[in-house]
Amino acid sequence: MKSIVTIVMATYNRSHFILETLSSIQSQIYSEWECLIIDDGATDNTLEVISPVLDTDSRFKFLKRPDQYKKGLPGCRNYGIDIAKGDYIIFFDDDDIVHPQNLELCVTELDKNRASFCRYQRKVFFNEFDYNFDHSKKYTSFKIDVNDIGRILKNELPFNSCAVMWKKECFNENRFVEHLMFAEEWELYSRIVSAGIEGISINKCLFYGRKHSNSNTGEFYAHNPIRRASQADAVILVVQNLKEKQLLSASLIKYFITFSIGFKEYDLFNRVLNVLNLSIFSNLKWSLFYQSYPLRRPIYKIKKRLKK
Template structure:
């Protein structure tokens, strides 16, 4: 298993207060044949000073400034890392989270199967200080994921967190992050990869712990940051275009996107969805009627739920 090298790609921006704990957790991996590319996105704090000792001590870490060929932001940093990666497998870690010590080892073991191109696992979250009490059991259950699971992935019934998947490098030969996206960039990219026919496995074991704080991209999105919300709208439209081109759009997927578009009226998401779908006048009328009565249906649903 140690013959396979893993490239860890970590974008960072002003995380001097968290990043050292993350790098130490990477050093504590039971699998040792890895490189970690730390891509700085133009931070202004003392991250470089904080991590300097670990860079001198462990040459598997590299600290790099994002090249100007790539757009500022998480997607650009990750694409830069993909172009530099020497590993057979790729995994993206955030600069404020913590991987389980068995993360790399178990994923590499699963990817030894030549028919499997990615390994998904469970990600839990934590607040404040982390409790370093790990479960080292290896008797977990698993199931396969393929193109038939695209709908569940898109609807987040089968979540694909950016830091909860290891990929074979081949998955990125024709697929990269859309660099203008500032939110949902991994959701858009991963749906493209899976819809292209790559088969993977999901293991029922937590191998990553996400730190929750309001400065995260997700935290900003749920606090109605307009940049994150606009990016999500763009990601939705890209996902729709991809599925339409691959003839993978189902009634349930269309219904899902039209339903969520009610929360993005300021971006005219509903009208943009109809434009992409290129529906007949009759089909457009049906969806416009569905969209018009949706607030009433949601109100009735909330009332029934409150009564129960």
């Protein structure tokens, strides 16, 4: 029998986008999938809009998030993980477009390689989507393991929430942290990879994220305090995890200290230092680094321009 893929899709008031997303899922070349549409308490007519799809394609299931799962994307996804029947799990958003080869190529890679996840490339689009897909199956790939944790956390090797297919076993000991309202996948995915779980990345775009102001990312960059507070909390969880696993390099410490400069309202710098529990000398060194950064920043910008 073919492997079954469980698609977990949290939805909240996306009646104007979700049909196009579901259509792109129905267009998948690989057909052995179930799609769990987890309603997070929508107040629009989403159910009415998608009812014709639910009535004609039994692979789609519309479910209400139970109260034991916290409201929000992480709670919906955890519910989907807990009831998934698939051998593989993938998370899709309710306003994006999926390449028709997405499931096919990911399953092929996971079936033939000793990998626990398959990462692929993702692009973004605005307004109308251009359906001129590249159907080539020729692409390069590379291995991802714990040695890449720094690149993942620094976003040099992006791990977007909808750009990875996972073997279900990756979630045996791992779930989304439900109080996080932003950077929840950054925290979880880095935690999975830091545990020694290995995967493969293929150099082909298989997912297209719709950009609009009402998305979580759009709200974060609009300085939404809930999203920003969540990012700060996610940093603390990541630092705690890396410290426990003895994976905190000097480069990563510098990265998190520098990152904390943009989150002064959440006292992120002192929270990071408290987790690190460094010597008095090291604390003094990083405090000086933190306080002098505004003076050094113009020099960094000049150096960056010169490199270009």
